[in-house]
Amino acid sequence: MGNKSKNLLIVTTLIAVVGIVTIGTIWGASLYFNSQYANEHGGCMPGQVNHKVVIQNDKVSPSSTVGLHCETLTITNQDDIAREVAFGPHEDHVAYDGIREELLTKGQSLTVTLVQTGNFRFHDHEHDEVQGTFVVK
Numbered sequence: 756m757g758n759k760s761k762n763l764l765i766v767t768t769l770i771a772v773v774g775i776v777t778i779g780t781i782w783g784a785s786l787y788f789n790s791q792y793a794n795e796h797g798g799c800m801p802g803q804v805n806h807k808v809v810i811q812n813d814k815v816s817p818s819s820t821v822g823l824h825c826e827t828l829t830i831t832n833q834d835d836i837a838r839e840v841a842f843g844p845h846e847d848h849v850a851y852d853g854i855r856e857e858l859l860t861k862g863q864s865l866t867v868t869l870v871q872t873g874n875f876r877f878h879d880h881e882h883d884e885v886q887g888t889f890v891v892k
């Protein structure tokens with residue numbers, strides 16, 4: 756083998772090794788992050804459909820959302836006042852996907868993974884007439 760083809764072989768091998776290591780690292784990292792997510796969200800995998808709900812002018816829109824198990828729901832506050840978004844009935848909050856209440860100032864949002872099927876509701880704890888529901892199938 757001449758020097759030229761020897762060099763070509765070395766370069767090709769290096770590129771292949773770097774490629775395999777890169778792909779392996781990305782694959783391993785995504786496996787790791789997926790299993791972390793699944794551990795924290797009832798076995799669900801990330802990257803599912805995201806449903807968006809906005810609180811604006813004291814209204815939740817859409818007021819009702821229907822989603823499938825493991826999809827996600829993002830609630831965003833667009834009002835000037837802070838919203839203390841709470842899950843469950845006003846008198847007795849019930850955590851959903853680990854969140855019982857979360858304070859959202861203007862532009863902030865929270866996301867839950869739809870880990871539990873059934874009918875659920877949330878409201879602004881400070882102004883409990885501001886509320887919405889979601890159905891998880």
Ligand SMILES: [Cu+2]
Nearest residue numbers: 841845846880
């Ligand atoms: Cu409340």
